[in-house]
Amino acid sequence: AQTVTQSQPEMSVQEAETVTLSCTYDTSENNYYLFWYKQPPSRQMILVIRQEAYKQQNATENRFSVNFQKAAKSFSLKISDSQLGDTAMYFCAFAYSGAGSYQLTFGKGTKLSVIP
């Protein structure tokens, strides 16, 4: 079974500063996908960034980047130049093809507050 662990239930960061959210996972699979989802107060689930395990290069999307360490099974999210709109729950998630399904396994989430 796959597990995803987010060890930081809550974090805060000053506006314009940089923050890193941690995520570790456990799997015996070799080919899989990792994601960070954002859930603002509206409750909508929004994909922030994704990483394919076979790619060594870390994914980047504007102010969001990841540090993917496959051997350590670590997948952290760095948010640069934090903005008030980044205030949200952030979920790390894992997917692999088990019997042709790519269902997501989520961590418990990190509540991020951006302070003006």
Add this chain to the structure above:
Amino acid sequence: DSGVTQTPKHLITATGQRVTLRCSPRSGDLSVYWYQQSLDQGLQFLIQYYNGEERAKGNILERFSAQQFPDLHSELNLSSLELGDSALYFCASNPAGFSYNEQFFGPGTRLTVL
């Protein structure tokens, strides 16, 4: 707007009752996933349908069932409701068959069991 719609937005009901949650996937998406988000269990995968057939099952209770219709919309049926079934239920869709594609989430249905 992800293109996935879910109805109703909110549902309040009593213990022992039965409810049906509806999901319309994005146009052209064949795969529908159901997830439950609760304070106790976090976000959990319940079940997936692909082109009308069940593809994968997660932590779905026997009191819960789902189906996907020929027009590809899906319904999640929850019966003999308990207080602990109160949660936000998400539907997600993607075109996926046998390769990965991003899942697009609907806005969710908030179920409150009193």
